Amino acid sequence: xxxxxxxETLTQQTGLKPGPGEALLVVDVQNDFLPGGKQAVRGGNDxxxxxxxxxxxxxxxxLPIYASRDWHPSDHCSFRTEGGPxxxxxxxxxxxxxPPAALRLPGExxxxxxxxxxxxxxYSAFQATGLGVELRRSGCRRVFIGGLATDYCVRxxxxxxxxxxxxxxxxxxAVRAVDIHDGDGARALEELRAAGVMLGNSDxxxx
Numbered sequence: 001x002x003x004x005x006x007x008e009t010l011t012q013q014t015g016l017k018p019g020p021g022e023a024l025l026v027v028d029v030q031n032d033f034l035p036g037g038k039q040a041v042r043g044g045n046d047x048x049x050x051x052x053x054x055x056x057x058x059x060x061x062x063l064p065i066y067a068s069r070d071w072h073p074s075d076h077c078s079f080r081t082e083g084g085p086x087x088x089x090x091x092x093x094x095x096x097x098x099p100p101a102a103l104r105l106p107g108e109x110x111x112x113x114x115x116x117x118x119x120x121x122x123y124s125a126f127q128a129t130g131l132g133v134e135l136r137r138s139g140c141r142r143v144f145i146g147g148l149a150t151d152y153c154v155r156x157x158x159x160x161x162x163x164x165x166x167x168x169x170x171x172x173x174a175v176r177a178v179d180i181h182d183g184d185g186a187r188a189l190e191e192l193r194a195a196g197v198m199l200g201n202s203d204x205x206x207x
Contacts (some may be wrong), residue, residue, distance in 0.1 A: 027147030032096035068125035123156035132164035146174030
C-alpha cells in the first residue's frame with residue numbers, strides 16, 4: 001500500500017510543494033469520453049486509477065478539488081447535427097454527461113459545468129464558468145491538471161490557467177489524447193511546455 005502523499009514527497013521529486021494556494025482540476029472525465037461512450041477517447045479508462053490516487057492525495061493534504069464537465073444542450077453547436085465537428089455527447093442530465101462510477105470524487109468537489117449554451121463551444125474549464133474568479137477569490141496560485149483530452153480540453157484549460165494568472169502543472173500520465181491526427185497529443189504537450197505549463201508524473205504525489 002502506498003504511503004500517504006506529503007508536501008515533502010512532491011518537493012523532493014519535482015521541486016514543487018503543494019499546500020495553501022494549490023488545487024487539483026480533473027477535466028471532463030465523463031462517460032461519453034470513455035470506452036463505450038459517444039465520443040470515446042482511447043485509453044480513457046486507464047486514467048481512472050491514476051486520478052483516484054491523485055484525488056485521494058489532494059484530499060489527504062486538505063487541498064481543494066475541482067472537476068469540469070461538458071454539460072451541453074441537445075442542440076449544441078459542436079454537434080454534427082448542428083454543423084459542428086463532434087457527435088452529440090455529454091447532453092445535460094443524461095448518463096453520458098455523468099462521471100463514471102469508478103471515479104472517486106469526494107462530496108465536497110467543486111463541479112464546473114461548461115458548454116452550457118447551445119451557441120458557444122467551450123473547451124476550457126475557464127470559459128464562461130467563473131472558475132478563474134473563484135480560484136483567485138480562494139487564493140489559489142497553481143492548478144494541477146489531469147483528464148480528457150490532452151489535445152482539446154486539457155490543453156485549453158491549462159493555457160487559460162496561465163491567462164488567469166495561475167501556474168499550471170499537467171500530469172502527463174493522467175491525460176489521454178483524441179489524436180485525430182497522429183501526434184496531436186504530443187504536440188499539445190509541447191505547446192503547453194513552451195507556454196510555461198509544467199509537465200510531470202503523478203507518482204510524486206501518490207508514491
